[in-house]
Amino acid sequence: MNELAGRSAVITGGLTGQGLAIAHELARLGANVAVGSFVREAAGRSGDAAAYPDPEEIVAVRDALATHGGKVFAGHLDVRDTDAIRQFLEAAAGVCGAPDILVNAAGTTAEQPVSGHSDELWLKIIDTNLNGAFRMIREVLPGMMERGWGRIVNIGSTAAEVGWKDNPAYCASKSGLLGLTRCVALEGAPRGVTCVMVSPTWVETELMRRNVEQVAAREGKGRTAAELMAEIAAQNPQQRIIQPDEIAALVGFLCGERAKGINMENIKVTGGALW
Numbered sequence: 001m002n003e004l005a006g007r008s009a010v011i012t013g014g015l016t017g018q019g020l021a022i023a024h025e026l027a028r029l030g031a032n033v034a035v036g037s038f039v040r041e042a043a044g045r046s047g048d049a050a051a052y053p054d055p056e057e058i059v060a061v062r063d064a065l066a067t068h069g070g071k072v073f074a075g076h077l078d079v080r081d082t083d084a085i086r087q088f089l090e091a092a093a094g095v096c097g098a099p100d101i102l103v104n105a106a107g108t109t110a111e112q113p114v115s116g117h118s119d120e121l122w123l124k125i126i127d128t129n130l131n132g133a134f135r136m137i138r139e140v141l142p143g144m145m146e147r148g149w150g151r152i153v154n155i156g157s158t159a160a161e162v163g164w165k166d167n168p169a170y171c172a173s174k175s176g177l178l179g180l181t182r183c184v185a186l187e188g189a190p191r192g193v194t195c196v197m198v199s200p201t202w203v204e205t206e207l208m209r210r211n212v213e214q215v216a217a218r219e220g221k222g223r224t225a226a227e228l229m230a231e232i233a234a235q236n237p238q239q240r241i242i243q244p245d246e247i248a249a250l251v252g253f254l255c256g257e258r259a260k261g262i263n264m265e266n267i268k269v270t271g272g273a274l275w
Helices: 017-028 055-066 082-096 119-147 168-191 206-219 225-235 244-254
Strands: 008-012 032-037 072-076 101-104 150-155 193-200 266-269
Touching: 008 017, 008 082, 008 119, 017 032, 017 055, 017 101, 017 150, 017 244, 032 055, 032 082, 055 072, 072 082, 082 119, 101 119, 119 150, 119 168, 119 193, 150 168, 150 244, 168 193, 193 244, 206 225, 244 266
Parallel strands: 008 032, 008 101, 032 072, 101 150, 150 193, 193 266
Antiparallel strands: none
């Protein structure tokens, strides 16, 4: 299937988790793909450095994506830095061409109650999840509109519409992303550019597993991370956890020609769950 043959896609957060699954799906559909994530080497000694891929993993991801037959670019991308974004996009365009598709999958989260929430953590989450998507869109939207075709997919969350205890920054960032999605959709519509948000519930990724481990350790109730994962699955009406390839399949369709009438929507993938 080569529905996206000749198209160029940029996926932020594309070296891990949902972003990586989406990159594989778009490459399978024939697109050239440029994937970028914050790299462990750049994270230095920060406490969350282990959450990011290292340079060797970037090479492995690039090689795996190349097996689909298209052009691939992979590298460090800090969506909190406009200069870094421009450098990444310039290098990516040199390999894959000007972006026709943008998937904003880069994101971060951390649990902290509103009372006592640090400015540093609040700003980090907002700057990554919301401001990062804005910066990426600002760079690629004019070119898409000029060429008369574009697809922008923002990876949101049920948190955009449902509050969750100890997650104010994450919920606020995803609510803001929904508002941004709607504005971009209106701006791009006359020029063949669509913008939608895909909002999953829990998705079984390394990020989810790491968060669950932290919650289990913090609660100190003797529950293992595996037991807590099972509880989360049991709370879903389908009695399971959504998988990354399910999100990728939907994004792949939304990036194609047949989805040109789907615009300004917030599409939920939840199995019937509210959160």
